[in-house]
Amino acid sequence: MLRQIKPRNARSKRALDKRAPHLTENPKATLFLRYTACSQITQLALADILSIKRPLVVKFNKKNDIRPFEDPSSLEFFSEKNDASLMVYGSNSKKRPHCLTFIRCFDHKILDMLELHIDADTMRTLDQFKNRKCAVGLKPLICFSGTPFESPTATPYTMAKNLLLDLFRGPDVQNVDVAGLQYIISISVGDEVEGHPPPRIHFRAYLIKTRKSGQKVPRVEVEEMGPRFDFRVGRCSEADEAVMKEALKKPRHLEPKQKKNIETDLIGDKVGRIHMGKQDLGALQTRKMKGLKRSREAEEEDVIPDAGDSQNVIADSKRSKL
Amino acid sequence: MEMFEGFEDEDEDENEEEEEEDDDDDAEMSATLEQTDIADGSDENIERASKALPQLDPEAIWIPPVNSSIAQHELYTTKPTPYTYDLGNLTVYDPNPLPPFPTNADLDSTARAAAQSLIAELLTTRPIRRSADSVLINLPAPTTPLPREKSLPSAKPKTKWQEFAEKKGIAPKRKSERANLVFDEERKEWVPKWGYKGKNKEAEGEWLVEVDPEKEERDGEAGDKRREGRAARKERIKREERKRRANERRAVQGKGLAS
Numbered sequence: 001m002l003r004q005i006k007p008r009n010a011r012s013k014r015a016l017d018k019r020a021p022h023l024t025e026n027p028k029a030t031l032f033l034r035y036t037a038c039s040q041i042t043q044l045a046l047a048d049i050l051s052i053k054r055p056l057v058v059k060f061n062k063k064n065d066i067r068p069f070e071d072p073s074s075l076e077f078f079s080e081k082n083d084a085s086l087m088v089y090g091s092n093s094k095k096r097p098h099c100l101t102f103i104r105c106f107d108h109k110i111l112d113m114l115e116l117h118i119d120a121d122t123m124r125t126l127d128q129f130k131n132r133k134c135a136v137g138l139k140p141l142i143c144f145s146g147t148p149f150e151s152p153t154a155t156p157y158t159m160a161k162n163l164l165l166d167l168f169r170g171p172d173v174q175n176v177d178v179a180g181l182q183y184i185i186s187i188s189v190g191d192e193v194e195g196h197p198p199p200r201i202h203f204r205a206y207l208i209k210t211r212k213s214g215q216k217v218p219r220v221e222v223e224e225m226g227p228r229f230d231f232r233v234g235r236c237s238e239a240d241e242a243v244m245k246e247a248l249k250k251p252r253h254l255e256p257k258q259k260k261n262i263e264t265d266l267i268g269d270k271v272g273r274i275h276m277g278k279q280d281l282g283a284l285q286t287r288k289m290k291g292l293k294r295s296r297e298a299e300e301e302d303v304i305p306d307a308g309d310s311q312n313v314i315a316d317s318k319r320s321k322l
Numbered sequence: 323m324e325m326f327e328g329f330e331d332e333d334e335d336e337n338e339e340e341e342e343e344d345d346d347d348d349a350e351m352s353a354t355l356e357q358t359d360i361a362d363g364s365d366e367n368i369e370r371a372s373k374a375l376p377q378l379d380p381e382a383i384w385i386p387p388v389n390s391s392i393a394q395h396e397l398y399t400t401k402p403t404p405y406t407y408d409l410g411n412l413t414v415y416d417p418n419p420l421p422p423f424p425t426n427a428d429l430d431s432t433a434r435a436a437a438q439s440l441i442a443e444l445l446t447t448r449p450i451r452r453s454a455d456s457v458l459i460n461l462p463a464p465t466t467p468l469p470r471e472k473s474l475p476s477a478k479p480k481t482k483w484q485e486f487a488e489k490k491g492i493a494p495k496r497k498s499e500r501a502n503l504v505f506d507e508e509r510k511e512w513v514p515k516w517g518y519k520g521k522n523k524e525a526e527g528e529w530l531v532e533v534d535p536e537k538e539e540r541d542g543e544a545g546d547k548r549r550e551g552r553a554a555r556k557e558r559i560k561r562e563e564r565k566r567r568a569n570e571r572r573a574v575q576g577k578g579l580a581s
Contacts, residue, residue, distance in 0.1 A: 021474060150415070175460050181441065196422070239469070
């Protein structure tokens with residue numbers, strides 16, 4: 001726990017306000033760090049994930065003697081100090097070879113953790129694929145395939161799905177440029193088979209190429225960009241239910257109020273529905289006919305309705321007309 | 323298909339560079355790993371991104387004939403269970419089972435089908451805004467529940483005045499009332515209520531002040547209205563400052579009690 005700092009000037013106050021909780025949050029930063037023992041495979045994997053995640057990253061270069069599943073207090077401290085709520089922790093041991101621990105924090109406290117062990121034989125780095133790479137800081141397309149991800153109960157696979165989506169999804173945006181849809185991260189799991197170890201999580205990243213298809217939607221081709229990991233699921237510590245509920249709370253008045261009678265149709269045009277007031281149909285001009293015309297006398301009576309001696313007045317008016 | 327000009331890669335001409343590495347060259351793999359430095363270099367990555375040399379293998383260049391039945395047929399891969407989308411996160415969930423030990427070809431085709439359907443979904447269901455150099459797709463809010471980074475901000479504690487006003491039903495001042503401007507009837511112009519040349523300092527700068535005979539009789543001296551006005555104003559400022567500090571103290575205590 002960091003000590004409570006009282007801002008002494010406007011600059012430090014702004015900096016503290018930026019870290020304070022907000023209704024709409026800034027995108028989560030990811031901290032990359034390693035255990036004292038960390039194989040080259042793990043280090044390369046860390047570097048590759050970091051380069052996909054750039055620029056929302058903080059990287060530690062020194063070795064850390066932390067065992068996340070035994071005492072995560074140092075990690076919580078790092079999370080608070082660096083304002084980072086996602087962490088990827090690389091380690092290697094005889095029992096848990098080439099291990100990446102994905103850690104998520106809420107309020108600078110550990111929320112959930114998941115260990116994924118890299119298969120060293122099938123791992124490929126970003127650089128081993130000799131092709132173009134996507135630009136830095138783009139929002140990726142993400143695909144989760146396989147039945148284990150769809151399990152209705154909480155399993156390490158559903159947790160991996162949620163954690164990896166949180167890790168790779170990038171900032172929330174309102175609009176995305178078509179030119180920015182450059183790569184897809186595909187995370188898939190094969191079916192479970194009785195008598196075999198639990199299926200591996202396959203992490204692949206592909207560049208997207210579009211071709212004309214003769215239809216409205218282009219034909220999409222993919223080309224592997226790297227990195228490529230096959231993960232074996234290790235230990236996992238699930239989030240406390242009450243804390244998770246707190247973390248999933250949505251601010252009530254953040255959703256925009258639905259405007260009545262205004263809709264957007266499929267093409268994207270704004271359509272409004274207007275309610276007219278009741279029309280006075282009595283004053284409507286209909287077809288003119290001789291029979292419906294008012295007589296001359298009636299007309300004149302209308303002109304001076306409240307004259308005292310109507311006869312005289314009529315006579316007068318007639319005279320004046322003559 | 324003008325709208326995909328920005329989207330489409332301009333790379334159908336060059337491809338004779340090194341081919342992508344084969345999948346089962348494990349010996350070469352270990353060799354490469356030894357050569358590669360432990361990646362730390364940010365320069366290296368920036369260089370990688372800026373290099374951006376488009377290369378293709380010949381298969382990817384295959385362009386289906388326009389309007390042919392092949393193109394129509396190959397566009398979408400039919401799956402027994404439909405995909406679900408979270409377009410706000412540009413995410414697609416494919417609930418269809420994969421083989422128990424999927425090969426790289428399996429994974430590639432799954433990814434292609436998912437990318438195809440996700441892009442189709444984006445282009446057909448979302449409003450699109452075109453400008454000279456970009457095609458922007460509007461995204462909905464993300465639907466997958468993901469935890470927040472920090473808890474929701476707590477409501478700011480009320481000041482003593484706010485509590486009182488709420489109890490008495492006094493509405494907060496409107497923006498025009500709060501503004502630091504008031505109309506001066508004598509000068510026929512808008513002047514600031516406080517601050518530089520403020521209306522509240524008007525009496526302090528008078529060059530001639532009327533003597534209050536009653537006061538003179540009562541106190542024995544006329545006093546200086548200018549000095550008194552200034553002292554009263556300074557006292558008001560100090561009083562407000564005291565009240566502000568008291569409110570802050572109450573807020574801290576309230577928080578301490580709550581936790």
